[in-house]
Amino acid sequence: MSNVANEKIAAYANRLGDDSLIHGHRLSEWCSNGPFLEEDLAMTNVALDYIGRARNFLTYAAELIGGGATEDTLAYERDCLEYTNLLIYELPKGDFAFTTARQYLLDEFELLFLTALCNSEDSTLAAVAEKSLKETRYHLRRSKEWMLRLGNGTEESKEKLQTAVEQLIGYTPELFEVDALEKDLISGGIAVDRAGLEESWRSACEKTFDEAGVNMPQAVWRVKGGRTGFHTEHLGHLLADMQFVQRAYPGCQW
Structure with missing residues (x-):
């Protein structure tokens, strides 16, 4: 495999790792703050699944990058503008309805995405996808179930869920954008054609929203920029917490 090809696959693995790392950190913020003990443990376990997925993607990216790069240097030694995660992953955790709505929207997407990535010509990416797919089925x-419980619960729970969806919907189009890097890798059988997943994703979401009695709005507003380093202010605050120990004690291992 050429150096150019390695660089492109490394960048692709890196961005998938960033998505998982940032979302895993957001979910970890619920640890000891869940609505009740069982759900507190469930969200913590989902967060650990994402961190494990991030490790797999970032370790592979580091191997391809070389030059002393490791999963830790990629996670802890980059600045905000160097992260390539999609914006929906970095938004603050919000209330329980917001976390639930975001998780559901992402789970439906990731089920489709990881299923397709299992067919990648890159055996490492396919293996990570296969392992992650098992976890995603549980996440979904x-x-x-929580979407249905909140939507069909009290007027307050339904209202909060509806509000959360309206706050999130403009961030979902970025899930399906394909840039030049991914187009090159799609042509080589490496990457997933995200754009081709949108119709199936929306159909699945609309079915659940209908069962929950919640309206799924059209994305009349939309934002993007995560893949090119244009982030919300929230990512900087997240990284200040996540990277503090490594920044304070460079090179420490535990």
């Missing part, structure tokens, strides 16, 4: 079952 759990988040869908």
Whole structure:
């Protein structure tokens, strides 16, 4: 494999790792703050799944990058503008309805995405996808159940869920954008054509929203920029917490 090809695959693995790392950190913020003990443990376990997925993607990216790069240097020694995660992952955790709505929207997407990535010509990416897909099926079952419980619960829970969806919907189009890097890798059978997943994603989401009695709005407003380093202010605050120990004690291992 050429150096150029390695660089492109490394960048692709890196961005998938960033998505998982940032979302895993957001979910970890619920640890000891869940609405009740069982759900507190469930969200913590989902966060650990994402951190494990991030490790797999970032370790592979570091191997391809070389030059002393490791999963830790990629996670802890980059600045905000160097992260390539999509914006929906970095938004503050909000209330429980917001976390639930975001998780459900992402779970439906990731089920489709990881299923497709299992067919990648890159055996490492396919293996990570296969392992992650098993976890995602559980994540989706759990988040869908919560969508139905909140939507069909009290007027307050339904209102909060509806508000959360309206706050999130403009961030979802970025999930399906394909840039030049991914187009090159799609042509080589490496990457997933995200754009081709949108119709199936929306159909699945609309079915659940209908069952929950919540309206799924059209994305009449939309934002993007995560893949090119244009982030919300929230990512900087997140990194200040996540990277503090490594920044204070460079090179420490535990």
